[in-house]
Amino acid sequence: MKGMTIIVKKITQIVAPLIFVYGIYIVIHGHLSPGGGFAGGVIMAGAFILQILANGSILSKLRKQESGLEFLESAAILGFLIIAGLGLLISSSLTFFFNFLSKGTIGKLISAGVIPIENVVVGLEVCAAITTIFIALAVFEKEEKE
């Protein structure tokens, strides 16, 4: 894939980081405003996909199995399981998915116990997953020819 014109590339260079930051915002404010790990994760992945689509040269360097992405995804979802399991270990009644941190006041950024952490972990997982799916489907053709 050759990529698109210079105008598109330049604008993408400006826009993609903004989209990425917006995704992070959505993830972090998941417990306060609409959005959350899933929406934010997909938006973050969208920033990567935009970069890849605009600059074809990135695509030609990518492999289907971007091991870094796969590692990030597995580590993130393992982190989610560990947070859930920590509840099992920490709480006195051995509760799976126990919200063991302090709840704080409603409406503050740091509140709701483990929910923001879970949001971040899920956001990372979704971002890595969607990017991997896109790369795998787009790169497949090229790899088959080799």
Next chain:
Amino acid sequence: MILFVLCLILFIIGLYGVVTKRNLIKIILGIAIMEYSVNLFFILIGYVKGATAPILGKAFPKGPFVDPLPQAMILTAIVIGLATTALLLAVAIRLYRKYGTFDIRKINSLKG
């Protein structure tokens, strides 16, 4: 009730696509349309007249809220739908490479 009926018509249209179409991509679109109609169905169920989105806070009125549970379920279902669609597309692209067509009737090496 008209809304539910229209929603279920969308469901039937998706089923029609799955059953009658021969093109793999069209079949996948049919499944995705069915998925969407069921998503909408849940949210229609959970709606309460005059209620607001289930978010507490200064900017949002403290009135009655719509049911958050169907919304949570559909959030899950949307992601599951994305996963199934992506997997189906992956198989479809492989099948196209092997057979050179999207026609499901020409893809018939299994018999009996």
Next chain:
Amino acid sequence: MEIYLVILLVLMILGSLYSLNARDLLSAVISYGIVGFGLVICFLILQAPDLAIVQIVVEVITLIIMIAVIKNTTRDEIKKQTNYKAAVNFLMIVIFALVFFYVFDMITGALTSFGDHFTRMSTAYIAGARETGSANLVTGVIFDFRAYDTLGEATVLFTAVIGILTILRIKGRKK
């Protein structure tokens, strides 16, 4: 407000019909976008902003992936052949739809009408928002009351990624 939803749904139905009958796969996929984006607006009207955000980004990504697949393969729809099998299938769908709506009409008496929803399980989810400490009740439900479902959901996505990487291997068997 109901009237907007009806108009949107009719639009979505037309979009889906066109999408399934288009002669060109690219236009089929793009008119399929009508259904997805129509759904986004429905979610907004029905007071589900969380879902609207997720749906809009998921729809964009799905369209990108689908267009990438079509770009790598072919845009041509298969030539239409009218044969008896297609007619039988079509007839079956019509009969199924008639029966389905007949029964649906019979059972609507037992169900609450649009907008009169009562809550049973989620009464506690709404009242117990302070218990989770989350201002967004939907997030409260998916990450606290029903976080176990969310673990399953994340796992589904993980499974799909592993599955796609498995299916897109070039060689399946060693020589």
Next chain:
Amino acid sequence: MDSLIPLFVIVPLGTAFLMAIFGRVIKGFNKVLLPLSLLFLCYLVIRFMLKETGVSVYKVGGFEPVNGIPIAIYMIIDGLSKFMLLIISTIGFISSFYAISYISKFTAERKFFILFSLMIAGMNGIVISGDIFNIFVFLEIAAISSYALVAFGVEKQELEASFKYQILSGVASIVILLSIGFIYWQTGTLNIADISSVLPYKGVFTKFVAILFIVGFGLKAAMFPFHSWLPDAHSSAPSPISAMLSGVFIKAVGLYVIFRLFFNMFAFSYELSFMIAILGTLSMIVGVLLAIGQWDIKRLLAYHSISQMGYVVMAIGIGMTILSNNGNKTVAAFSIFGGLYHLINHSVFKSLLFLNAGSIEYSTGTRNLRKLGGLASVMPITSTSSFIASMSISGIPPFNGFFSKLIIIIAAVQARYYFFALMAVIVSIITLGSFLKIQKYAFYNKDKSNWEGKNIKESPFSMSFAMIILAVLCLGLSLFLIPTLKNVILNPAVDVLINGLKYSMAVIGY
């Protein structure tokens, strides 16, 4: 003890994620970790069976009911769940052990083991869940991993089978989701026990939703009108996966949920239960008739799966009709006992047969019966175990299949369903003929011309060992009729189904 319930999901999920991270770096990590984790699950189930007699309830997140309405997702382990968990973990352990050698012919072994573990996690999640939406989520985990595993060889046929399977199973999932929507609309809750206390017993609504559920889960279980995907999918998968799909998957994902919902959630009517019995009989007949003309071993076995599952569904259906007519409860219990006994027997001998087929394919490179012959002399373990399994599936004493079929037939006669009993006998005879064909063409005829000059050996240790264990189990399961074992394994499961409405009493207290 109750607090150990989440481990049934945590262990396989954790195994999968750990394999995804470390499997690439540490050599042999996957091959050791997966069988070990499944062995641990076996130990856990047996511990549960011995220590816990009643219903164990675990509330995820620790949320207590508010005003008597359950709000947390419930994990529930009762007799039926324990019974299914036992099947899943035992067959899973044996198949994964078999896969250690078998999978070396494929690329990307790590992904195979990850998907295998996720499939186990999905099935365990379904079996221990007490919440319909949660069942749907875990069903999708199990289903998606099975789609990928069916296409694992990425050749033409495997991809095609996987695609057809995905389409039908995807429609089934959506229908299940739709029916969950209807249930939620009517009751406003998702907890199975709570639904059963709120849902009206009579009326069109309940029947309509019940039929939607039968369509959804019947597609997943490949019951008669929905069976067309099964032979393709089960014969195309790698053999350990065929064994898992036929032996465990369709039972845990399809039949188990049907039983759970119909006995514990809906109060079933006579018409519906009779319909289920008829569907079972039809799948029994259609499966065996379609199997007659097959020459591909795995395809033949897959058709027999439809047929044998028909026995189970028929037996349970007969039990349901008796219960819904307020008939003799002992006969109903006997019939359901026969059905569940046949279920566990089928999972043992059918997995063994698929593992045998895999071992033949591993050594000779073909599954076509016409191209085999005289293998008994070179592959003694495979041929002996295959003989045992064939006799077992055709109902020859003293193997386990004989007893369960006998119980089903006696129960059908006692319930005065002579037609069903007759059909069961006839199908059993045709099955015998079909399996004698396999024995003759694959192992015992003298024609060795097909592999003259090729060096055919018995399969490696892990495969042979797995087959030996299953062959011993084929004989050993006959012992399940001994009262001590029966009281621990089968009777609690039968109790759950017979006293269906006690379920909500035990779980939520009303």
